[in-house]
Amino acid sequence: MIIAEQKSLDEIKTLIGNSEKVLVLGCGTCVTVCFAGGEREAAIMASSLRMATKLEGKSNAITDITVQRQCEWEYLDQVAEQIGEADVVLSLGCGIGVQAIAEHFPNTWVVPGLNTSFLGLPSEQGVWEERCAACGDCILGLTGGICPIARCSKTLLNGPCGGSEDGHCEIDPEIPCAWQLIYDRLSSMDKLDVLLDLQPPKNWKTSRDGGPRKIVREDLRLLEEEE
Amino acid sequence: MVTEIKSESKELTNGYLSGSNLEKILRGGHFAVTGELGPPQSADGEVIREKAALLKGYCDAVNITDNQTAIVRMSSIGAGTIVVQEGLEPVIQMTCRDRNRLAIQSDLLGAYALGMRNLLCLTGDHQSFGNHPESKNVFDMDSVQLVQAVANMRDECIFQCGDAFKGIEPRFFIGAAAAPFADPIDFRPYRLAKKVNAGADFIQTQLVYDVDAFAQYMEKVRELGLHEKTFILAGVGPLKSPGMARYMKNNVPGILVPDEIIKEMNAAGAPWAGKKKEELTKEDKKARSAAWKETGINICIDLIQKLRAIEGVAGVHIMAIEWERAVKPIVEGAGLYPRPQIEETVSEA
Numbered sequence A: 001m002i003i004a005e006q007k008s009l010d011e012i013k014t015l016i017g018n019s020e021k022v023l024v025l026g027c028g029t030c031v032t033v034c035f036a037g038g039e040r041e042a043a044i045m046a047s048s049l050r051m052a053t054k055l056e057g058k059s060n061a062i063t064d065i066t067v068q069r070q071c072e073w074e075y076l077d078q079v080a081e082q083i084g085e086a087d088v089v090l091s092l093g094c095g096i097g098v099q100a101i102a103e104h105f106p107n108t109w110v111v112p113g114l115n116t117s118f119l120g121l122p123s124e125q126g127v128w129e130e131r132c133a134a135c136g137d138c139i140l141g142l143t144g145g146i147c148p149i150a151r152c153s154k155t156l157l158n159g160p161c162g163g164s165e166d167g168h169c170e171i172d173p174e175i176p177c178a179w180q181l182i183y184d185r186l187s188s189m190d191k192l193d194v195l196l197d198l199q200p201p202k203n204w205k206t207s208r209d210g211g212p213r214k215i216v217r218e219d220l221r222l223l224e225e226e227e
Numbered sequence B: 001m002v003t004e005i006k007s008e009s010k011e012l013t014n015g016y017l018s019g020s021n022l023e024k025i026l027r028g029g030h031f032a033v034t035g036e037l038g039p040p041q042s043a044d045g046e047v048i049r050e051k052a053a054l055l056k057g058y059c060d061a062v063n064i065t066d067n068q069t070a071i072v073r074m075s076s077i078g079a080g081t082i083v084v085q086e087g088l089e090p091v092i093q094m095t096c097r098d099r100n101r102l103a104i105q106s107d108l109l110g111a112y113a114l115g116m117r118n119l120l121c122l123t124g125d126h127q128s129f130g131n132h133p134e135s136k137n138v139f140d141m142d143s144v145q146l147v148q149a150v151a152n153m154r155d156e157c158i159f160q161c162g163d164a165f166k167g168i169e170p171r172f173f174i175g176a177a178a179a180p181f182a183d184p185i186d187f188r189p190y191r192l193a194k195k196v197n198a199g200a201d202f203i204q205t206q207l208v209y210d211v212d213a214f215a216q217y218m219e220k221v222r223e224l225g226l227h228e229k230t231f232i233l234a235g236v237g238p239l240k241s242p243g244m245a246r247y248m249k250n251n252v253p254g255i256l257v258p259d260e261i262i263k264e265m266n267a268a269g270a271p272w273a274g275k276k277k278e279e280l281t282k283e284d285k286k287a288r289s290a291a292w293k294e295t296g297i298n299i300c301i302d303l304i305q306k307l308r309a310i311e312g313v314a315g316v317h318i319m320a321i322e323w324e325r326a327v328k329p330i331v332e333g334a335g336l337y338p339r340p341q342i343e344e345t346v347s348e349a
């Protein structure tokens, strides 16, 4: 899922500026699961902002509401009225949510309350780690199910580099070396010979380097028309 | 486990792939000596000339680092051009950190046209170590893929994309690095095999201080037959102080420094060991530093002798960065001076 974390209150206050009516909009999907922008966080954010503006002697109208998914029009439509009334929408969705609001409500000023960080998972309570960089051409089949694109600091395909030590990456003792993980896993599965093949340079066209990406499924499109 | 190496397809011109001095020395069966020259963090070509003067005659070729430790410096090819003018042979270093496959290939075409003949292909230190930690990295290719791309330009006259090109191909003597003691240590000889299979003509290793550990690595390398397919230059470097030895042992991945060497360095500073920092005069510190350096150089000479005795070690790569002056006494002390002069081969009719 998408992992995000909240921006500082100071930055959020700057983003909101002098707007009178502020709508804090939470999202019920990924950012709820990673405790960054769900219903609970939206409510806390709204009250923090209320407190902060009160301390500054202002009386802004700050409300909050949470939709199931900010990245789909139908859920946004359900709160169109509240969005329409706000001077600014503080989205606690990921970057996709923020853009969905901007796209769907051309007259609405929307600002991000979160920093969208990565695609990952909670490795333990309170810890999230990156797992995928959405490269568009998955090579996990070659690497024992461990992604060197997202998890090797140098996106090596023929790793590990000479900086791998005691299982961690050269850039930070807190970051596991993806290639050590790959090696260990292939070794335990008795598949180390996979690593002897020279992997050719990756086709980065399918990743962001090829420009913004889009998927069109004609089969689904046709179905829609038949409806 | 190692697949066939395609050395047959490597086309030799006058018996050489590149005709570089380094290649000639190695193919001639001489024990090679390469050095290292770090370009300045400025546009001052004089620095390069001064360093080249210290290394000329003592090394068969010198590596010109490419933004080493991710710190901006004069480019390897730019500095290498000056080195060529000074009559010393450069080994251009090329990392995958700063350039994509377009930039790498075009820079190498230019480097060859400027007279560079040796190339070392590296992944590169991560930019977080250097002075631009906020920069975007590239890593479009990795070092193994880079070796292959350069070999294909030379041997097949094709770019990485597969397009053939006409005209003069860049005929580099292609090098790669090896880190014998980095983790996972069991995989290291096989990763070397990948580089050799990709087309690496020579290898320069990370600094070796632990000869026994290196001998074990070389045993595996010989078992895989790699020493017969590539020239392996063992990396050595003079220690400046016990602190440097400890730092390398504890902080630099893939470097093993045996305790005996640290002890030896400590012993060199023994006459000043009883004194507190404040009690040491300027002269004391100078004398102590000189004693340490002398021992560092002697240890390095000793290491070279021992490494030379290991089967499959074709030369040494002396890394005395920002201490180029140490190379002369090391090469002389190891009995490797003067360097062999290779006659120009007569071209076949």
Ligand code: SF4
Binding pocket: A131, A132, A133, A134, A135, A136, A137, A138, A139, A140, A147, A148, A149, A150
């Ligand atoms: S290979 Fe690509 S798609 Fe697969 S996990 Fe890694 S980044 Fe994601």
Ligand code: SF4
Binding pocket: A151, A152, A153, A154, A155, A156, A159, A160, A161, A162, A163, A164, A165, A168, A169, A170, A171, A176, A177, A178, A179, A180
């Ligand atoms: S240490 Fe491991 S994870 Fe880090 S860059 Fe090298 S191979 Fe990748």
